[in-house]
Amino acid sequence: MTQTLLWTRSLRYGPAGAALAIALLGAVAALQFAMPDTMPVILPFSESFYARTLAATDNDLRIDLANKTVNAAPGRAENWLLLASAYQQKDAALSGRVLDALRRSYAAGPLSPDAHDWRLAYVFSNWSLMPDDLRRAAMAEAEAYATRYAGFVYIKELAPTLPDSEGRMALGLVALTHDRAMDSARRVAQHRAMREITLQ
Known part of the structure; x- marks a missing residue:
């Protein structure tokens, strides 16, 4: 009897719960995408990390966020350039890390x-x-x-x-x-x- 009752409730509320979860996830994604530098990073969109990297003033934080940007979307050349720029500001010279990021940007999108x-x-x-x-x-x-x-x-x-x-x-x-x-x-x-x- 209790198994039948649980089965009936899961059939009734399961799809509604899944739809609610999908709608909530979609709303969070839309807010994070619309306001990448103010919303907490819940979903790893490269745009969120990109905007935060541009706003960061600390070099180590910039490099960390730029790496997260690249990890979120490694196929985007501009993400590799963001990393190259962060390395350039940290190293204050044309370093091997900068050259590697430039090469990867050309590989991702010449x-x-x-x-x-x-x-x-x-x-x-x-x-x-x-x-x-x-x-x-x-x-x-x-x-x-x-x-x-x-x-x-x-x-x-x-x-x-x-x-x-x-x-x-x-x-x-x-x-x-x-x-x-x-x-x-x-x-x-x-x-x-x-x-x-x-x-x-």
Whole structure:
């Protein structure tokens, strides 16, 4: 009799309890996602750790939170860059940890749109100290990024501000090459348009 009563109650309240638990978990996740730096970290979203890392002032805490960010989403290049930035601030130099995090960011997303700006600025600012593999990766990224108008504008504006003269020349060459290519494409388009007008 008691087994039947328990079975009946579990059938009646079990799905409702599961639905309530799922709804509660969803609400917590939504709040944590909406307010990553104020909500306690209940679910390990990388965004929560990312926002907390940016807000942290202590270097050791920044590194700890950046590691948690990477562990929560290792496939996101910007998370590896956050770790590289945290290491850079702690080490105050281009260390092996920074280089490793940069390499991993390229492995995770060589053309990640959320990683272009900081990564290109950092690599080209330290161009003379960068190993060849990171130079090649940065050049490939800059070449690809420059094919988009926003990327071209960013690279063209960044190049003259770089402190490393070799990096300034390398990125300036990318900007110059794509500037000429865009100019050539504009001329071809104008020529075609004029030709179509004269044929009409």
